[in-house]
Amino acid sequence: MNTPGKKNRRDFLKATGKAGLAAGLSATILPALASVSNNEQIVNGGAEDVLFTQRPLPYAFAALEPVIDAMTMEIHYMKHAAAYANNLADAVKAEGVDTEKEQLRWLLGKISKYSAKMRNNGGGHYNHEFFWKTMQAPAEDNSPQSAITKFIIRDFGSFEAFKTQFTDAGKNRFGSGWAWLVKSADGKLVVGSTPNQDNPLMDVSDLKGIPLLGLDVWEHAYYLKYQNRRPDYINAWWKTVNWKIVQQRYDMA
Ligand code: MN3
Numbered sequence: 001m002n003t004p005g006k007k008n009r010r011d012f013l014k015a016t017g018k019a020g021l022a023a024g025l026s027a028t029i030l031p032a033l034a035s036v037s038n039n040e041q042i043v044n045g046g047a048e049d050v051l052f053t054q055r056p057l058p059y060a061f062a063a064l065e066p067v068i069d070a071m072t073m074e075i076h077y078m079k080h081a082a083a084y085a086n087n088l089a090d091a092v093k094a095e096g097v098d099t100e101k102e103q104l105r106w107l108l109g110k111i112s113k114y115s116a117k118m119r120n121n122g123g124g125h126y127n128h129e130f131f132w133k134t135m136q137a138p139a140e141d142n143s144p145q146s147a148i149t150k151f152i153i154r155d156f157g158s159f160e161a162f163k164t165q166f167t168d169a170g171k172n173r174f175g176s177g178w179a180w181l182v183k184s185a186d187g188k189l190v191v192g193s194t195p196n197q198d199n200p201l202m203d204v205s206d207l208k209g210i211p212l213l214g215l216d217v218w219e220h221a222y223y224l225k226y227q228n229r230r231p232d233y234i235n236a237w238w239k240t241v242n243w244k245i246v247q248q249r250y251d252m253a
Contacts, residue, residue, distance in 0.1 A: 043109030044201045046183075046253040047210045050129045052092060052099045054085040057132055067138045067236045072224045077132070080220050084124030084197070091118040108201040119204070123197035127178055131216050135240040144243035148212075148250050155189040162191070163238065166215075169193040170234045176218040179234075181246070182209025183253040193217075210253035212246050 057077050062070035092099055095114055097107065104126055111119050143149070143159055156162035162181075170179035173193040182200045184190045185208070192207035194200065199214075200207045215237060222233035 043203075044105040044210070047105040047201055048130060048133075048249055048252070050104050050126045052085075052088060052104055052125070054082060054125070055129060055132075059136070063137055064135055064240050065138075067240050068135075068222075069225045072222065075224075076216075076220060077128075080218075081125070081128040084121045084128060087117060087121035088125045091115060091121055105201055108199055109203055111202045112204050119202070120197050123199045123202065126201070127197055127199055127214060127216065130211060130214055133245055134213060134242055135237075136242040138236075138239035140239065142239050142241060142243070144247065146243060146247040148243070148247045151189055151250070156191075162189075165191045166213075167231070167234050170215050170217045171231050173217055179215040179217060180207060180209075180211055181213040182207065182211050183250060184209040210249070212249045212253065213241065 057073075060070075061073040061077070064073060091097075091114070092102075095118060104122060107114070107118075108122060108126060111122060114122070144152075149159060152159055152162045156165060166179055166181060169191050170193065173179060173195070175195065177193055177195045177198070179193045180191065180200055182190050182192070189212075190207070190209055192200070194202075194205055194207055198205050200209045200211050215234065217230060217234070222230065226233040
């Protein structure tokens with residue numbers, strides 16, 4: 001038997017669930033499934049995997065200048081994001097999560113079963129790891145040169161209309177939170193926002209779907225350079241979006 005690829009294995013899991021094991025299929029090709037305890041469904045299978053620990057920033061603190069200044073990036077990564085990761089480590093220990101077997105994206109899918117500390121820091125850690133990967137050195141003309149463009153046009157009418165809707169989601173999120181582009185369960189692209197460190201993978205979230213693109217609109221993400229001008233931050237941020245990563249997430253979702 002050929003070992004299925006990641007995508008195929010996921011589709012296989014979606015299609016068969018635990019029945020696969022009952023049918024005598026080798027658990028060695030189903031490591032993800034084998035680690036799920038009874039009465040739990042795999043959720044968020046197509047979402048980006050994020051480890052429980054903080055990964056190195058994939059570029060230098062100054063890499064996103066002039067859109068995001070090096071000082072903001074350093075404080076954001078070294079202090080804010082590191083604190084979410086540390087607090088998440090405390091929470092998983094206190095609440096008995098086996099991080100060898102559990103995956104953060106699954107845990108977010110049943111976050112209502114855990115503490116507020118797990119929700120805030122699990123979301124905070126996932127969101128930031130996801131966010132760093134979505135950015136790269138700014139480019140003036142930074143529209144996607146990939147298949148996702150046609151799906152954006154299908155679901156929003158035009159690329160500009162999508163950008164406006166996403167920008168508005170970030171501008172209008174009262175207080176702290178995130179703006180998102182998600183692939184919803186019916187395959188459509190949807191824009192929305194979440195409060196605090198909530199995430200569209202969470203069972204408690206009003207906005208649900210597989211995240212493709214996320215923007216941190218907490219003041220700590222932009223205040224040193226933009227102060228109260230959140231719209232200026234968002235408008236500049238478009239130059240840093242790594243559309244190749246967004247496309248990869250769409251393909252996996
Ligand atoms: Mn942040």
